[in-house]
Amino acid sequence: MEMLFSYLREGKIGHTQAADFFVVLHKIILTVLSIRLVLFCLLASNSTRLHKSYKYNIGRACTVFLCCVSIFSPTSLLFASEMGLSLTIAPPLFQINLQPGETWSSYITVVNNNQYDLSLFADPVLFRPSGESGSPVFITPTAESEESSTLAGWITVPQEAFSIVREQTYKLPLTITVPNDAAPGGHYAAILIGNRSPEGRGVEGNTVNVTSSIASLIFLSVSGDVIEKGQIRDFATEEMVYDTATAKLSLRFENKGNVHLIPQGNIVIYNMFGKVRGTIPINQQKDYGNVLPNSVRKFSFTWESDTGLWDIGRYKAEATIGYGKDAKQSALATTYFYVLPVVPLLQIVGGLLALVFFVGWVLRLYIRRALALETAHLQMQGDFQTAHVPQSKYVATEVPRIKLGTLVQPIKAGLIDLRRVGTPAREVIEPDVQAVYMSHHQQHTEVLTFGTFLYKYWLFFVSVVVVAFGGFVLSFFFEDVMTVTRDYSVTEVRPDGSTIELQEE
Template identity: 25%
Template sequence: MNQNILYKGWRIKWSSLFFFCILFLSSFPFSNSVLAVSISPLRQTISIDPGTQETVKIEVTNDTQEEKIFIPSLDAFSTNGGSNEIHFGKNDEALAWVDSTQKEYTFAPGEKKEIPFTIIIPNDAQPGAHYLGLFVSERSGRGQIGAQGRVGSLLFLYVSGRIEENVSLDSFTTNKKLYFGGTVFINAQLKNNGTIHIIPVGNVQAKKKDCVDYFEELNTEKKKIFPHTSWQWEKEFPLKNCGMGLYRVTLYVQYGLSKQTMIQSLSFYYFPPAFVIISFVGITVLIILSFIFYKKRKGKK
């Protein structure tokens, strides 16, 4: 069952954006230990209006005792399935909006200097978020081709305007509708169809009437769902407090700057192992007694 919730008309404000990005940035370690070079800042955020341009800079320090030539470059990243692991090599239109002013920079031993990147946002750019990496790599020595390694800074680029927060509940299921003991398995999958990343929070609970047998907070690690990616939650748990009968599982999710919510429920029946065994024995005994009674009655005739 799909449940689409679309929110338009939310103007990005610097206060909300700053708080949101601090949460986002805190969970992304980004190492610059590949080369003997230091880069600062490791992460930065900027919001730009369509049809305008800005310049962002990274401060690069040559930590060696030799002259080095560094080449600036650009890449886009995303995360996989809502995890906090960064994957570069993503296609993003924003790669065409950013350019360095020079093709290479020469650094004396121990020298520190800033490398600028110019960002030009097209007039028709749609509001939303873009996730880029601003890199430098060391140029190979004479007689060699290419560059050696790369280190960089994460850039969270927001095109300001009206953003779209659109999340669908693509899946919310149990693997059975009737449980005879054992554990209950629940699966939920959210997809971010919007233009900005979200951090879903909420809870899931299983209850029989007013008796809550299972309760758990969702996404306590504050994992993010990037635009056009999915987040999946799976849980297996035993029922032990409320006995047999009809159970209702309710999923509550809140997400986005606008605090949108979605609620979805499903039901299943649960019978504990003891009940199954007793029922089986009882039915078996009843069948045997019925057969004996039938034989005796037939013998009297």
């Protein structure tokens, strides 16, 4: 057992293999003890020579022993002492600028967070991004020429194992020597620190299995003919139409140069009236969003706005990216999406159609009344001319036409009725209007009450209320959509599925 723990500390076997071994051993021990307990109980129950209390005490002792074995088994001890391998390194990332032929030295601080001593190894390896997530894949150089021409071969670290006392730190020295003929641009490597030697670390092809290791990344930029060139390869939303003010956006940035880039910028979201509804910061954490040469990095975001009922329609998302150290460059991209909530949209369209239909219906009734008043006026004029013209002459009645004077006739009639409230009509109507008015109203001279006046012109008052309410709703609509600022939230979705709340910077 002590030899097994010694191999585990030295990295000759992995924690996974040790855990599997002890789990199997634990199951075998429990199975054997259970079988022995069952056999003993069967034999004891068939034996007439054993005292009853003696049988009970033996059975209870076996049960207690079995429980103790389960609790204090080697598997539990292993999980408590050896499975919690925890290491911390600082810094996790070096970003260095060197000249050809220059030498640079530093150290990595390794912290043993475990309750036992560790024997660790350090190994320089290459790495490349995995897909568009930016996660590193570590690669061992396959030939001496490749090792000498890559950053992993320029790094010098102690080859032998180093020990760290529990809950203590160790400073691992490292030196980078850049060859005189080093190619300008970016070079990338990592220092793997783990409890396995480089020879014992699992390798699949050229890819290193780092299940028991932790890495410190090194980004080296060699001066010379450095090319900083990038572009926004794609910028779009996950869907074209959303039923709420929520959108999932993704931006893919491609590095076409020979040195790593840190694209930074913002995505500004506008509603259909040009008002800002959100600002999404892009890659403000410099240690996270490096884009290596000849690779694509994808940034995903979720935008959610506290949009009002009326703030719907087409939205525009405009991305502005800046990158480069020697010469600051920029890239622009624009995409569009629609926020069309079904129920509010149906309410808005239905309300507008109902308002238009109602206004049109009221206007038709108003024009009919105006024409009726004009017709009565023309008939009065015709009767007057007939009374003063000889019978031999024919007097033609003029056809009423829609003109400004005709359209104001209902308003005049309404004002006359309003003045007539509580007073006989002949006392309030001017002589030049009285004849026409009386001809249409059949010379009603009784007093018009206020209630009768409201009942007579109820459609007019309802129309005024409806139009006023429609105007209020429209003004509220424009005031709502023209609001300068509105609350919103932005979440960045990392490749591993985790999310980070972002704040505008």
